[in-house]
Amino acid sequence: MEILYRSTRSNASVSASQAILKGLSEDGGLFVPERIPQLDKTLEELGSMTYGEVAYEVMKLFLTDFTEEELKKCIANAYDSKFDTEVIAPMAEADGAYYLELFHGKTIAFKDMALSILPHLMITAAAKNKADKEIVILTATSGDTGKAALAGFADVPGTKIIVFYPKNGVSPIQEKQMVTQKGANTHVVGIHGNFDDAQTGVKKLFSDKELEKEMAAGGYQFSSANSINIGRLVPQIVYYVYAYVQLLAEGKLAKGEKINVTVPTGNFGNILAAFYAKNMGLPINKLICASNENKVLYDFFSTGEYDRNREFVLTSSPSMDILISSNLERLIYRIAGNDPEKTADLMKALGGDGKYEITPEMKAQLGDFYGNYAKEEEGFAKIRALYEDTGYVIDTHTAVAAAVYDKYKEATGDKDTVTVIASTASPFKFTRSVLQAIDPKYADASWGDFELVDELARIANVEIPAAIEEIRTAPVLHDTVCEKDGMKDVVKSFLGL
Ligand SMILES: *Cc1c(COP(=O)(O)O)cnc(C)c1O
DSSP states (O other): OOOOEEETTSSOEEOHHHHHHHSSOTTSOOEEESSOOOOOSOHHHHHTSOHHHHHHHHHHHHOTTSOHHHHHHHHHHHSSTTSSSTTSSOEEEETTEEEEEOOOSTTSBTHHHHHTTHHHHHHHHHHHTTOOSEEEEEEEOSSHHHHHHHHHHTTOTTEEEEEEEETTSSOHHHHHHHHTOOOTTEEEEEEESOHHHHHHHHHHHHTOHHHHHHHHHTTEEEEEOSTTSHHHHHHHHHHHHHHHHHHHHTTSSOTTOOEEEEEEOSSSHHHHHHHHHHHTTOOEEEEEEEEOSOOHHHHHHHHSEEEOOSOOOOOSOGGGOOSOOTTHHHHHHHHTTSOHHHHHHHHHHHHHTSEEEOOHHHHGGGTTEEEEEOOHHHHHHHHHHHHHHHOOOOOHHHHHHHHHHHHHHHHHOOOSSOEEEEEOBOGGGGHHHHHHHHOGGGGSTTSOHHHHHHHHHHHHTOOOOHHHHHHHSOOOOOOEEEEGGGHHHHHHHHHTO
């Protein structure tokens, strides 16, 4: 049955391929499926399938205007030897939890899970809709999306990609990964500002009518690779289903047994995918939403008020340093009874005063979620304790999730439910912080970035990922830096407008 996508802010509705192509609705809203489809294979059947096969079974239910052939081709092009394991998303058991390792792709962070398929979905969608303009991907990144999007779109015909990142708000490895990106169609720009500035700037460019006209005249149209694109969200549902059916097939779960899912959260995309998985019929108990010191979501789940008016804290989990979690809008729309007017009003308040409050009726529908946060030292302590107890090393983002999971167990007494923790980045992406957490001696500035990489490989006894080896000696190819209000000029200059 066909599923259409509606804007969270109006009655506009489009096909799946159009939603992927547009990224964001013209009214500023996000596209949401008009209903959540139910899995049409049993969990046992899915348990005998490969990652790619599960991906097809999940994605076909959402992307209903893609043919079987088209979708299978996109999946085959995405989940191949770019990943360093055939399993694509393996799990590691440590200290009583299952770490779902979503970092085995090209850029060693979970964004690869969706961004290795998005370019294929997008060019397929463009061909289906007879789009005659070149697609310009405009992306704001807190560090990981940027590189994963660059790697996904590099040299994909009919596309260009421009990535904005906060010049002083990403890790040295993240920055090096981006500024060494190859591909004639790639552009990388540091901005003087934080991630929210970059994201707000990109949203403004998307809704700039004058720019849209100039772009059209030049043969270009914008699209988005940010997690607001439904083509990012749908592939992220897959690994929750895959993880569950693997555990079931291995006998770690009884039939129908529920699991908890803990997600280190920033833009609310990853955890929303888990929520969709639950709504598709996957047996999930709690969705544990873990924040770092930018704990706007924790406050929201506790009080029902979303308030971005606070100090922006730079942490060692930079991909979660976010005060406006864009994907939350999709949940708001849902708990508002799929009411676009109510949603638009709340989002207008967020754009204006920087805050909004949901009604008690809406708040009552958030029972699937548990929110908490971990301070910098709590995350560090978790990295150290896990390493000392088990030898397993997790990155700073995953550490926030693991620390919050401990708090959840403490607060609720739920210590027995099998729990999957989304492990969103390889520790090699954040070597300095990870090693510092394990031993303060690594805090010394005399340790070079790559010396730390070698040290981590030694103490954790794991191979250095290819993604890191590659950038060790790669030349810097991008050095543009601009002010927050200079983003439009930079885009026009790249496109020759
Ligand atoms: C993007 C990212 C997150 C946050 O994911 P959201 O979908 O934005 O909530 C967490 N950890 C890492 C390593 C990331 O790259």
